Amino acid sequence: MTPKELALAAARALDSKKGIDIKVLETGHLTTLADYFVICTATSTTQVKALSDACEAALKAAGEPPHHIEGHRGGTWVLLDFSSVVVHVFMEEAREFYGLERLWGDARPVDLSEVLAANEIK
16 A cells, blocks of 8 residues: 555544544655654544554554554553554644644645545544
């Protein structure tokens, strides 16, 4: 799979578990960290785990196991590093605190209207 296909697969997995405000940012032209960041908000620590588990399982099934995972213990955020794609799952306060959309404001947003359920961007 291409990095973009992996990012979209991650977005679909997050959407399947009712992730909120899912964003995919193309960052490859800005950094060597990753080609895409996928960002999502959860409503509880239980949902943070469910979202990260669903994302990990979906990408693992696509042949891309995570290179590194951080943040499980705290429960307010999880980072899943798939090398070319980094997935961030946050509780609302943590997402606001880290402000990735602001920090990566020059990143190109990916249109998810054809990817997320019922063509709703959440």
